[in-house]
Amino acid sequence: MKSNQSNKKALFSLAIGGFGIGLTEFVIMGILSEVSTALDITISQAGHFIASYAFGVVVGAPLLTSLGSKLSPKRMLFLLMMWFTLFNTLSGLSSNYGTLLVLRFLSGIPHGAFFGIGAVVAMKLAKKGKSAQAIAIMFSGLTVANVIGVPIGTYIGQEFGWSTSFFLVGIVGILTLATLQFWMPRMETASNTPQVKLLDALRNKQLWAMIALTTIGTGGFFAWYSYIAPLITDVAGLDDHYVGYAMMLAGLGMVFGNFVGAKMAEIFSPLKAVIISLSVMSAVLVLNMFIATNPYLLMAFTFLIGAIAFTVSTPIQMTIINTAKGSEMLGSSMNQSAFNMGNASGAYLAGLPMVFGFEVVYSSLVGGILAASGLFWL
Numbered sequence: 001m002k003s004n005q006s007n008k009k010a011l012f013s014l015a016i017g018g019f020g021i022g023l024t025e026f027v028i029m030g031i032l033s034e035v036s037t038a039l040d041i042t043i044s045q046a047g048h049f050i051a052s053y054a055f056g057v058v059v060g061a062p063l064l065t066s067l068g069s070k071l072s073p074k075r076m077l078f079l080l081m082m083w084f085t086l087f088n089t090l091s092g093l094s095s096n097y098g099t100l101l102v103l104r105f106l107s108g109i110p111h112g113a114f115f116g117i118g119a120v121v122a123m124k125l126a127k128k129g130k131s132a133q134a135i136a137i138m139f140s141g142l143t144v145a146n147v148i149g150v151p152i153g154t155y156i157g158q159e160f161g162w163s164t165s166f167f168l169v170g171i172v173g174i175l176t177l178a179t180l181q182f183w184m185p186r187m188e189t190a191s192n193t194p195q196v197k198l199l200d201a202l203r204n205k206q207l208w209a210m211i212a213l214t215t216i217g218t219g220g221f222f223a224w225y226s227y228i229a230p231l232i233t234d235v236a237g238l239d240d241h242y243v244g245y246a247m248m249l250a251g252l253g254m255v256f257g258n259f260v261g262a263k264m265a266e267i268f269s270p271l272k273a274v275i276i277s278l279s280v281m282s283a284v285l286v287l288n289m290f291i292a293t294n295p296y297l298l299m300a301f302t303f304l305i306g307a308i309a310f311t312v313s314t315p316i317q318m319t320i321i322n323t324a325k326g327s328e329m330l331g332s333s334m335n336q337s338a339f340n341m342g343n344a345s346g347a348y349l350a351g352l353p354m355v356f357g358f359e360v361v362y363s364s365l366v367g368g369i370l371a372a373s374g375l376f377w378l
Contacts, residue, residue: 007125011137013179014118017081019140021111022059023149024088025053027165034162041097053099053108057340061112065333068113073121074184080110082118085173092166112340115139116333119317120347124187129266135314136231136262143258143310146251153243168253170224207323207331209377214316214338215345217278217317217374221309222346223367224285228302230360235296245303253306261311265318273315275378278371281308285368292361346370 028035028049036046054253068076087106094100117137126134149172157165224231228250264273284305291297317335324331349370350363 004127008185009012009179010125010136010185011122013176013183014077014122014138015141015144016172016178016179017077017084017114017118018138019145020081020084020141020169020176021114021171022074022142022145023153024084024107024166024169025111026146027157027169028053030150031157031162031165034157035100038162039095039097039100045097049100049104051344052104053111054340054344056105056108057111058337060109061116061333061337062330064110064113065116065330068117070327073117073187074180076117077114077121077184078112078177078180081176082174083110084114085170085177088166088173089170092163092170093191094163112336113333114120116331116337117329120329121184121187122323123318123321125185128178132262132265132270132314132318133259135317136259139258139310139313139317140255143251143254146254147248150251151248164195166176204324207320207334209314210320210323211334211338213274213374213377214320214335215341215374216377217274217281217342217347218309218312218339218371219318219342219346220278220281220285220367220371220374221305222343223350223370224288224305224364225309226347227350227360227363231292231298231363235292235359235361236298237293238295242295242299246299249299249303253303253308256308257307257310258313260307262314264311265315270315270318270322271378274312274319275375277308277312277315278374281305281312282368282371283306285364285371289361289364289368292364308347320329 009260014247032043032046035041035049037044064080068079071079084107087103087109091100091103091107094103115138119135122134122138123131142246153165153168157163158166232238232243232246233240261273261277264276267273268276284301288298288301288305291301317332320331320335321328324334350366353362353366354360
């Protein structure tokens with residue numbers, strides 16, 4: 001019983017870290033105007049801070065996981081969170097565009113490795129047959145951040161200055177460090193896999209197929225989510241303040257879908273759960289294109305899409321870990337890079353119809369096509 005309670009605390013420490021990561025990744029979107037005004041730059045330039053963070057995730061996930069393969073998981077997670085806390089706090093002290101751009105890149109570097117290593121650790125901490133639920137607990141921090149953390153962080157940043165949002169992230173980082181120190185049990189070294197075998201893992205075609213599936217398939221969700229504001233205001237004709245409500249609905253859906261996805265991975269195989277999630281996501285995104293003018297249906301679909309999109313998180317993470325035998329943590333971390341590439345590519349591709357004069361509602365169609373296209377890599 002004591003061991004089980006200790007493992008629950010350890011999983012909670014991973015969830016707190018996930019909350020901090022979700023907060024720093026998404027709160028910047030709510031305070032872009034404040035950042036652009038304070039640093040005397042355009043909104044477009046301020047948007048570079050979002051891309052810079054994502055680029056840090058893509059670069060840092062495989063790099064730090066490989067470099068730390070000889071360290072114990074507890075030490076590696078602790079070092080990653082120290083890095084995260086330091087550079088997010090320093091971000092709040094930035095006084096110009098160039099400095100914040102570099103610090104956002106550095107802040108993103110530990111993101112993927114933390115989730116990648118944390119997912120493997122969560123599976124080891126789980127009771128037999130409950131690995132999916134354990135990973136879902138870790139990811140719950142990220143989803144709860146979208147419901148509670150981001151609105152609070154945005155409010156604080158708007159009322160007390162954008163820097164305070166990053167200081168809040170630093171406080172969450174310190175709390176994570178404390179819980180990791182006292183609640184995370186010591187485990188054997190993260191990997192005894194020689195570098196030669198790590199290179200062999202990178203030649204694993206099945207692993208790269210799953211990475212492509214994550215990048216393209218989850219890009220469908222980000223194609224829709226990136227343009228949620230104009231969908232609410234321009235298509236459904238609602239006032240601006242409904243955008244905040246819509247984002248909270250999407251966040252609640254993510255929390256719900258995260259645990260539904262874990263249950264699906266237990267009932268079916270993780271891979272079958274991924275196929276079901278992406279298939280349903282594709283259908284719902286396409287349908288969203290046709291109901292978007294109805295504000296009531298659009299709000300309902302906002303919750304539904306958020307839920308369906310996050311049913312894929314745990315199953316796809318488990319599938320990657322099962323595929324990357326011998327270098328599970330590297331594969332798991334690379335999958336986090338893929339999520340962020342999906343974020344960037346989904347937003348870009350969904351914007352193309354508007355370049356050619358089509359309405360913003362076509363972003364949902366692009367999302368549906370991407371979600372379906374991810375399945376072609378199986």
